Amino acid sequence: MVFSRPTLTSLRSQVAADIAAGLPGLNALLRYNNLNILGDVEAGLVDGCYGYLDWITQQSVPFTSEDEFLEGWAALKGVTRKPAVAATGNVTLNGTGGIVPAGTALTRSDGANFTVDADVELVGGVAVVAVTAIATGAASNTVLGTTLSLAAAISGVNSLGTVSAAISGGSDVERDDDLRTRMITEYSRPASGGSANDYVNWALSIPGVTRAWCERNVFGSGTVGVLFMMDDVRAEHGGFPQGTNGVASAETRGTPATGDQLIIANALFELQPVGPIVFGRACTANTVNLTIAGIADATDTTKTAIAAAFAAALLSTAIPGGSTPLSAIEGKIAAVSGATGFVITAISASAGAVTPGPTGNISSNLGALPVAGNITYV
Template sequence: MDAQDIGFLRPSLPDLMARAADELNLAVPGAGAHLRWSNLGVLAAVVAGAAHELHGHLEAIAGAVLPDRATGLLLDRHASWRGISRLPATAASGEVKVVGAEPSSLIPAGSRYVSSAKLLYEVLAPGGLVDAGGEAVVSLEALEPGSQANLPTGATLTLVAPLAGIPAAASVLGGGLAGGTGQEDDEALRARLAAHVQRPPQGGAEHDYVAWAKSVPGVTRAWAAGGRPGVGLVTVRFMMDETYENGLPQAGDVAAVQAVLDAERPLTALPVALSPIPLVIPVSIGGLQPSTPAVRQAVEAELRDLFKYGTALGRRLPISHVREAISRATGESDHVLLEPVGDILPADGEIPILGTLTWPV
């Protein structure tokens, strides 16, 4: 709701100046407040400026009365009134392995590694003791929160400062360095708040499991299915679209969601958190006009948006939506979709993921 919604049109600054001048002329006959250089004309402009600022303040308040248009701290207040808090940014963490170190050497807590992107990670307590085979496994956490610090399995990190008997390189173990997310934005918080208001908690309804999963930082979409794989079980699969390029959660993310589900679940149900099964869809586009790098980048961006926001677990993705996404790209005038050739039909538990994008002539 804003001022216009209740039938009030905010006057412009020139309108307010003219009104103030008219009032002064009525109060002081012959004042000439409309004259360019009159003292009362200057006074009219000052009064109009103050009124204009007040109108702006009131318009902002009117827009934030309901959470559908509230932003920032005002949206936080709407959410906190209903027991919902904005999800904070989180730091990526995981394990790395050091090979070829001197046996019984120590990698102390607080030691720092750096990635190829110049992001810093710190060794967590208790550090790591090199075994007789010259190997050690240590836990790391990124110094700065955010998804940019997530790294895949096999990525290489380098010690910032040399350690006696310890090689400089370390490789990221299975599961990667994961869990780094940005702070929840207004749109995501507003969506969670709307779901809470429109579908209030019911002690274990399907949407409760979705809400519990989305209370974990980084979770953008979630689906719950009761009775799968057996009676009393509830399967909860979820995506982290803003955290990882393909949106698929890592092992640590699944564990984090599982912990929340275990804490919130009713006694009669056993929820199981799982990553969706990826159905990788390669896309091949021929006859792109014009086939320039800029147009190709625009097409790829539209396809990534489609696979991020236009797909759902186990739900058909019409081939027409793929063609539409390509046609929507800025600068595209024509194309021939060579692959896929028909509707994308994921099985139960599967979700379509954009695969390799090729451009045959």
């Protein structure tokens, strides 16, 4: 039976009734009577005790625990909170000549700071320097073409530089809800020596990875592919990893990956069984476009909500190489205020098929993930 915690009002009423019952024939609950005031104080103290017990109960099980208690429950299954990661990228500096020393500070217009990783000499008046954000977190991710300025002048080097390879990969410390989801998955599906679920859980434990899928025998017997998405740190690329597919640096039986795929492959190499050849693989986009009739005069607010519902429907059903039912899209859009009367008259998929007919279910090619494209109103 579920315990019903009494409210403060009910506690005050209960204490008042007990005082009155203990002093028959007297009006012990007058407005300024000490007993009345003491009764309210007692009720407040008891309510605080109930609150503390309620909090203890929440920390006593993995499903509702928070902060260090959540981390403690997760640690029992070997799941740890993903740390914040600093963004990295390249900046191009120009000038007449000279050397940009390691540790040189560069500043973004909003005050975010970056440092040069290694000494670089200007050749032909140009130097491309690798930089790392001083502060960890997604806030330091910087898009291509952003201007950075030298914090201190360097002889022969212009004070302004341009981001020539997006400063990315920065991620915030993992949130409680995300850690709890991974922890509960580990409790319900514990490691079993290299099952498909193991590869997914291992990939999800890597900072920046938000979704992952395992491909069996992707390039023949003894090969495993791990597809993944980085929805937060690669938001400027639609969440798709940046790099080339391949194996870990230490794996001699295949071509090493680069970029995000190499980070994943290297991390998995330390966890996987010794036999399989594991490939870090980025999903490709299956861009889905809709044509909707019947609500061409809908407001911009309604159309924005429909676009968000469309994207949410694809996200909730997204499986690389899988199928997305039309009913999932229609159900999400139907819930939007102002969308009454809509009719989806055509659907196109850039890396898949639509069957049966022009408004059927959407299938994606191998390794392709459905993402929301354009919506045309007629």
